[in-house]
Amino acid sequence: MIKILKLNILERYIFKEIMGAWLGTTLILLMIFLANILILILEDIMEGLLPLDALLPMFIAQIVRFSVTLLPLGLYLGVIIGLGRLYKDSEMAVMAACGWTPLQTLKISLIFATVIASVMFLFTLYISPIAAAVDLEMQNKMKRQSQIYQIESGKFNMANNNKAVMFTQKLSADKTHQENIFLFNDNKNITTIENAKTATIENIKKYDENYFIFKNGNIINKQNDRITITEFAEHGTKFGTEKTTEKTTLASIPTMDLFKSVNPRHIGELQWRISMPLATILLVALAVPLSYSNPRAGKFGRLMVALVTYIGYSNILIFSKRWIMDGTIPGYIGMWWTHLLALLVVYMLIKKQYGKAINTKKNKVEAGKK
Incomplete structure (x- = not known):
């Protein structure tokens, strides 16, 4: 120089x-x-x-x-x-x-x-x-x-920005693969309980959101006095995130x-x-x-x-x-x-x-x- x-x-x-x-x-x-x-x-x-x-x-x-x-x-x-x-x-x-x-x-x-x-x-x-x-x-x-990495097996975990409670029996090292999952979600007048044998957490690029992909399970919905039970081979539900400022x-x-x-x-x-x-x-x-x-x-x-x-x-x-x-x-x-x-x-x-x-x-x- x-x-x-x-x-x-x-x-x-x-x-x-x-x-x-x-x-x-x-x-x-x-x-x-x-x-x-x-x-x-x-x-x-x-x-x-x-x-x-x-x-x-x-x-x-x-x-x-x-x-x-x-x-x-x-x-x-x-x-x-x-x-x-x-x-x-x-x-x-x-x-x-x-x-x-x-x-x-x-x-x-x-x-x-x-x-x-x-x-x-x-x-x-x-x-x-x-x-x-x-x-x-x-x-x-x-x-x-952040919520994915906070999930622990054998314990009840808060999910979806503390709006739901989840329990998983087994968890992979990267915490994206789970076995024997229970998810409880009380949203206003609708109470939902989901059970599945396995689940994975995937990021859907189209929406830039994380989703639970449940496999081989059932969903129990209770709205007022009406209860419905739905069995599924595969089902996805959103895993909440926050927006940037x-x-x-x-x-x-x-x-x-x-x-x-x-x-x-x-x-x-x-x-x-x-x-x-x-x-x-x-x-x-x-x-x-x-x-x-x-x-x-x-x-x-x-x-x-x-x-x-x-x-x-x-x-x-x-x-x-x-x-x-x-x-x-x-x-x-x-x-x-x-x-x-x-x-x-x-x-x-x-x-x-x-x-x-x-x-x-x-x-x-x-x-x-x-």
């Missing part, structure tokens, strides 16, 4: 310093978040709420989804830590004596940020929705199968579909996806002046200020997204004002922090021309 960009020695040095700090910070953040996610997934598997083969797809999907949030934060902190070390070790002072200017530091930092932001655009617009769709599919599968499905909607929509919720989601890469560049622009510190102040002298700044910026973005979705602010205003505000803060910080150095450099250039 460095060869492609054709950087000089000092630019390569700063580039590598930022890259190393960014990779280290991002990996630490990912490990912290993903360790918690892995524990939650493993708990669901141990409790029988999730099949073992769902571990890898769900874990990869979570990595992609968390990366969209953690990449900007990792880069922001990486720039502050990397450049902060150069200030602490007085390397920036030596470089300044050789003619290096703060604007060159900003330039090389923004080049690196633009590369990462380009990858972020690919993630937020295309890869992340696919990962969200995979995660949603696994959640739906987990909801469909819209909040869960928003992240899985393809980006092109969001572009075509006029729904405020879709507009908010679309602007959020576009805002993440833009925020990455703006955060790095903020990080460069915030990374400056006196060598005596310590390596992380301004890290707390940087964290407060990040929290403020991210909260404004989150609230803006909510206001768009609620219809509080129109889509054409959207989240763009937050980026303009951040850009204004960047300009003020750079002018305050580096204004004197920039003017000195400009005066030297003008004097040289004369």
Whole structure:
């Protein structure tokens, strides 16, 4: 990458310093978040709420989804830590004596940020929705199968969202094949008792629902004072599931579909996806002046200020997204004002922090021309 960009020695040095700090910070953040996610997934598997083969797809999907949030934060902190070390070790002072200017530091930092932001655009617009769709599919599968995995042989089990009671004498390892089944269902004025020698649980793709397929049994229906008994060779009954919420499905909607929509919720989601890469560049622009510190102040002298700044910026973005979705602010205003505000803060910080150095450099250039 460095060869492609054709950087000089000092630019390569700063580039590598930022890259190393960014990779280290991002990996630490990912490990912290993903360790918690892995524990939650493993708990669901141990409790029988999730099949073992769902571990890898769900874990990869979570990595992609968390990366969209953690990449900007990792880069922001990486720039502050990397450049902060150069200030602490007085390397920036030596470089300044050789003619290096703060604007060159900003330039090389923004080049690196633009590369990462380009990858972020690919993630937020295309890869992340696919990962969200995979995660949603696994959640739906987990909801469909959660009651299946809770079934135990030799015990009375609640079924159909606690609306029925079932007893099975024998149960296969995957809990989809049963023997000697009893099912009691009291629905309003109708009481139903089903008995069968064998049963399987199958997912009917047409309806995306789980069904009990009973074989060789009978059904006893009682409605008021009337009782009917029906024998069957094969009979199916629905095994209840829950519906997913819209909040869960928003992240899985393809980006092109969001572009075509006029729904405020879709507009908010679309602007959020576009805002993440833009925020990455703006955060790095903020990080460069915030990374400056006196060598005596310590390596992380301004890290707390940087964290407060990040929290403020991210909260404004989150609230803006909510206001768009609620219809509080129109889509054409959207989240763009937050980026303009951040850009204004960047300009003020750079002018305050580096204004004197920039003017000195400009005066030297003008004097040289004369």
